[in-house]
Amino acid sequence: MTLFGTSIESIYLIILLIAGGLTILYLFFGDILEGIGDTFGFLNPVLILSFFAFLSATGYVLESTTSLSSILILLLAAGIAFLLDTLLNIFVLIPLSSAEESLSYTEESLKGRVGKIIIPIPENGFGEIVIESKSGVISKPAAGFDNNIIPEGAKVLVLEVKKGVLYVVPYENELDAHDLV
Structure with a gap:
């Protein structure tokens, strides 16, 4: 079958190359478009590009290897692409996005944490504190509360956080005998 004077296999191949090229560009410049995915939720650029890549790859293979009608191949390729896109979203993209968030911290989450002074804090001055966490070691400027x-x-x-500085007090974790009873 031909469309606009071009074979349907060539159209599928061109769409595959364009989707692949845009995917590579998205890898390099994805941070610029990151807000688009957050704004529209399901219209994530990765999902859109992968849908067209799956659609065109499946369509090309089916057009080349089967004798089914082009409309049936397009519908079948769209169904397969939708299924693969859904699996990609559920098993790859959603876990990656939640893993990225779980490794980060906010300054507010540092309140109540216990750390160790690595640069002494002078009176009315600043030093440095290290707080160990599951994702690594956090080093921040500190001042005495x-x-x-x-x-x-x-x-x-850590009692308070203001403008990136942690305000701390000495911490003692000793239990008295009457606390255990």
Whole structure:
């Protein structure tokens, strides 16, 4: 079958090459378009590009290897592309997006965490704190909550976060005998 004077196999192949090229461009410039995927939810550019890639690849293979009608091949290719796109979204894209979020932290989430001073905090000055987490080590500037001196190596509790600075107090985790009863 021909469409606009071009064989349908050539059209499928051209669509596949365009979808593949746009996918590579999206890999390089995807951060610019990231807001589009967040705004429209299901209209994620990755899903749209992969749908056209799956559609054209399936259509090309079916046109080349079977004697089915072109309309039936297009419908079959669209169904297969939709199924593969759904599987890609459920098993790859959704887990990747949630994994990326779980490794990040907000400054508000640091409140109540215990860390260790690696650069001593002088009176009315700044030092540095290290907080260990499941995703790695977080190093942030710190100041004494009461503007007091905190020596290097001391365990501290984060009470407040302002403009990227953690305000801390010395932390002691010793239980008294009457606390256990």
